[in-house]
Amino acid sequence: MSEKPLNIAFVWNQHQPYYKDTVKNEYIMPWVRLHGCKNYYQMVAILREYPTIRATFNLTPALIEQIEDYLEGEAVDYYMLVMKPARALSSREKSFLLQHYFDIHWDRVVALYPRYQQLLNKQGRKREPVSLEGVIDKFSTQDYLDLQVWFNLVWIDLEIREKDLFLRGLQEKGSGFTEEDKTTLLAKQWNILQKIIPEHRELQENRQIEIITTPYYHPILPLLIDSNSALRANPDMPLPKQFAYPQDAREQTEKAIQQYEKYFGFKPYGVWPPEQAVSPETITQLVEQGFRWTISDEEILSKSLGLDIHRDEFGHVTNPEVLYQPYRVNINGSEISMIFRDHYLSDKIGFSYHHMSVQHAVDDLQHRLHKIRENLHNSPGNYLVTISLDGENAWEWYPGDRKDFLHQLYRRLSDDQLLNTVTVNTYLEDNPPSQKLNYLFTGSWVHHSLARWIGTRNKNVMWDYLTKTRKDFQKRVDAGEKPEIIQKARESLFMAEGSDFPWWVDSTSYYLAAPFEALFRKHLMNVYKVLGMEVPEYLKRPVLEAPQEEREWKHDPLAGPTAMA
Known part of the structure; x- marks a missing residue:
């Protein structure tokens, strides 16, 4: 059996919708700020502890713009508007706090902290917007202050809290917080936000990560180019009047390239089509704009080849040479390298492993990667397994967020000589695609169609x-x-x-x-x-x-x- 290592590309998609009401100059939701403090910085910073681990990150332009908006003092979100002194809160602001300051996983997070759990029980454990008129007066000024602090505290990464003396002290204190505590806590949030882009830039300069981009406001490119393209996967789908503005798709992508050059000093090599939604027309545009590679889902590959990707009863791919290699996609002479993610393994991290113990989950993933390597031992070439998913949404379901899982996974991979993590562009430079695709199916990672965004x-x-x-x-x-x-x-x-x-x-x-x-x-x-x-x-x-x-x-x-x- 060959002892040649298997290449693995982790591609983390870091994206938030554009939440700004540009008339009020306010953000209707706080998730750029809060996920920035809980996910976007630490997802990349953790790699400093594992210098042999390589990864690829998609930082969407809308996310970068909103982070910068906060740092420049131009952004204020609705959840910040209620961070005024607790004694000065109006009834409406108190109602907002009681409705929204429990917006985090109740069992995985709130339940870990007795005071926070006490406040949730006092609120009545209500999720949907209902009148909280009878509850408002049950909360003292100190209750509201403690709630303000707890919500913003638990939205800071667990590792950062453990290592920071002030944040750890707040956790240990538990209640009776002061206005000064709250002010310092918000300053800590800003300090984390300030590090996000520089941390990515430095690790890319050190060649440990690759940063890619996506069209600016995260549109579904095939639908912008021609909304009728949705019929290719769903011929009977009821559609609206045709929207066909390929120039919009092109301009949104050009705007993303310009922003990337501003922050990172050169043009991006790779592009993440929003929701991994692709079409032949999309490829033509991306080639014209100078991208070297792009990514989609295994179901798009299967439909493009007209060939099933078979899995056995344990989920192992039985024709692995089909999925685990890059392709040169050629559309009327326009060529680009393309990788296709392992849908099953990506979903394991995104939706399944949080049901297991951390050790069992990491054991399972490591075993599956070795099984792929074993199944490829008679096939020539350096194969690539692509695991890609959102870099924030899965972790709130894990006990302890992503901390224990990613540390153990990266530690295991660092010590495993037969599993080799790579950035995508570096891999492609050393392993240009040997297979061509002259046809590309139109669809996304969601059931290889565009129905999630049109048709109802x-x-x-x-x-x-x-x-x-x-x-x-x-x-x-x-x-x-x-x-x-x-x-x-x-x-x-x-x-x-x-x-x-x-x-x-x-x-x-x-x-x-x-x-x-x-x-x-x-x-x-x-x-x-x-x-x-x-x-x-x-x-x-x-x-x-x-x-x-x-x-x-x-x-x-x-x-x-x-x-x-």
């Missing part, structure tokens, strides 16, 4: 609104409107093209989806306002139908804590 009543209405706004915008472009006005309006239009708005609409409860739908319409309204045009009435009405209790309460999903009903 609510999603199609949103696409119709986007199409109408895009056409009205183009009329003003053609009429010779001032370039500075066109540029400002285009920015709001591009924000509305982001994938996160249709993703959430039919995927979760009204309470969670409504802010995204409302912000989508807000971006479109801003296009008209910037152009000096009357805002269409339909944009002022929600696409989503609120539940009866929401209609009675008349809750505005974009109102924020200073306007809560």
